[in-house]
Amino acid sequence: MNELKINTDRFLEEDIMSFLGQTDLKSKEIISFGSGKPDESYFDLQGALTNIDYYFNYLKSQGLDELEVYSRIGQYTHVKGIIPNIIKTYLETDYSFKDVDENDIILTVGAQEAFMLAILRFCEQDKHTVVTETPSYIGFNSFAGLSGYDVHYIPVDEAGGINIQKLLLQLQTSNELGKPVRLVYINPDFHNPTGAVMPLEKRKKLIELADEWDFLIVEDNAYKIFRYEGTDLPSLKELDHANRVIYVESFSKSVFPSVRLAIMYASGNLRFNEVDLKKSDVLAELKAYVSVNNPTLDQALVAGILLQNAYSMKKYNRDKVLAFKEKRDVMLRELDRHINEFPLPMHYRIPEGGFFLELFIPFQVSKEQLECAINTYNVIFCPMWFFYHKDSVVKTNSIRLSFSKPSKEKIVKGVGYLFDFFKQEMIHVGA
Numbered sequence: 001m002n003e004l005k006i007n008t009d010r011f012l013e014e015d016i017m018s019f020l021g022q023t024d025l026k027s028k029e030i031i032s033f034g035s036g037k038p039d040e041s042y043f044d045l046q047g048a049l050t051n052i053d054y055y056f057n058y059l060k061s062q063g064l065d066e067l068e069v070y071s072r073i074g075q076y077t078h079v080k081g082i083i084p085n086i087i088k089t090y091l092e093t094d095y096s097f098k099d100v101d102e103n104d105i106i107l108t109v110g111a112q113e114a115f116m117l118a119i120l121r122f123c124e125q126d127k128h129t130v131v132t133e134t135p136s137y138i139g140f141n142s143f144a145g146l147s148g149y150d151v152h153y154i155p156v157d158e159a160g161g162i163n164i165q166k167l168l169l170q171l172q173t174s175n176e177l178g179k180p181v182r183l184v185y186i187n188p189d190f191h192n193p194t195g196a197v198m199p200l201e202k203r204k205k206l207i208e209l210a211d212e213w214d215f216l217i218v219e220d221n222a223y224k225i226f227r228y229e230g231t232d233l234p235s236l237k238e239l240d241h242a243n244r245v246i247y248v249e250s251f252s253k254s255v256f257p258s259v260r261l262a263i264m265y266a267s268g269n270l271r272f273n274e275v276d277l278k279k280s281d282v283l284a285e286l287k288a289y290v291s292v293n294n295p296t297l298d299q300a301l302v303a304g305i306l307l308q309n310a311y312s313m314k315k316y317n318r319d320k321v322l323a324f325k326e327k328r329d330v331m332l333r334e335l336d337r338h339i340n341e342f343p344l345p346m347h348y349r350i351p352e353g354g355f356f357l358e359l360f361i362p363f364q365v366s367k368e369q370l371e372c373a374i375n376t377y378n379v380i381f382c383p384m385w386f387f388y389h390k391d392s393v394v395k396t397n398s399i400r401l402s403f404s405k406p407s408k409e410k411i412v413k414g415v416g417y418l419f420d421f422f423k424q425e426m427i428h429v430g431a
């Protein structure tokens with residue numbers, strides 16, 4: 001692998017990640033539809049020690065003495081984690097994964113570490129191209145861009161998911177230029193930021209292209225268990241018969257963000273220096289020099305939750321999912337009420353799940369207008385241009401609204417604030 005080169009020309013003009021994480025902390029009066037934070041009233045923090053203790057006793061029931069349990073949970077331990085066996089059963093319980101090899105599972109410090117490991121380990125800056133959807137979660141493409149990789153942005157379709165024809169054109173172009181596409185980032189279920197779902201046929205076609213053009217897919221499964229209606233579709237990894245998909249799932253939404261724990265499931269081999277090596281071993285080798293190993297108390301906490309819920313995060317999150325559906329429905333109802341009274345047309349895409357809704361409005365919101373909405377109208381939202389590369393042409397006037405964190409009462413109030421802001425902006429633009 002070549003020496004990592006940092007491209008200082010590609011640092012973000014605006015620190016969007018900080019904005020998403022911190023702006024709703026400015027004032028209790030401000031109602032935030034900005035960040036995709038889960039509702040903290042569902043954080044079972046008091047039960048954390050109970051969950052860890054449950055895993056402690058589980059290990060003792062497996063024949064470990066107390067000192068061995070202390071070592072397993074409290075000592076430096078295996079770089080891939082201490083609970084891959086439990087995660088294997090979880091994947092086979094909540095999804096349709098078959099014959100998962102626990103040795104192909106790595107526990108990472110949140111999904112962001114998993115994305116970083118995949119980019120750094122499988123892509124060479126002067127030899128490969130990275131592709132990501134646009135708009136998309138900025139944590140993946142911003143890291144790749146800031147680290148000097150050649151990143152290309154393929155738009156998502158109105159129907160949901162990456163535009164296959166434009167992806168195919170990029171595959172051809174990159175090959176002709178001698179820098180073939182090596183990694184494609186995809187968020188197929190309740191896409192961040194649009195909330196859309198990639199259709200099944202497009203999922204199958206994407207897997208076919210990966211095999212035909214010899215690239216890997218990083219699948220970001222952050223919201224899949226938060227389905228409120230419709231039919232669940234198989235993940236890309238469940239459709240993957242040629243080990244082309246690197247599956248990443250964070251527990252930040254299903255447990256709570258401070259757990260900082262994610263699954264990285266990378267099956268199959270890759271050829272390195274004329275030798276076939278397991279993908280998971282190659283990733284673990286790099287992880288050892290990045291974070292040594294994951295905090296084991298976080299792993300013990302998640303293991304305790306899974307053991308007490310028949311290895312099912314869907315079961316553990318049943319009440320949360322119902323509550324988030326109610327919040328979504330309140331937002332849809334309030335949007336309908338205000339849109340019907342608004343002088344210019346607006347519309348939205350109904351999300352079948354996840355945390356986000358895309359609202360199409362009659363104008364594009366500038367940074368200054370967003371600051372006005374926050375400081376004058378006490379409401380935060382995300383203009384869709386947040387999620388495009390800074391050099392991209394943004395062809396939509398839409399905004400992203402998150403309904404996961406605020407209460408139903410705040411959603412009602414916040415949508416009202418939002419439309420007060422819209423009405424004032426219509427006056428300013430002369431509509």
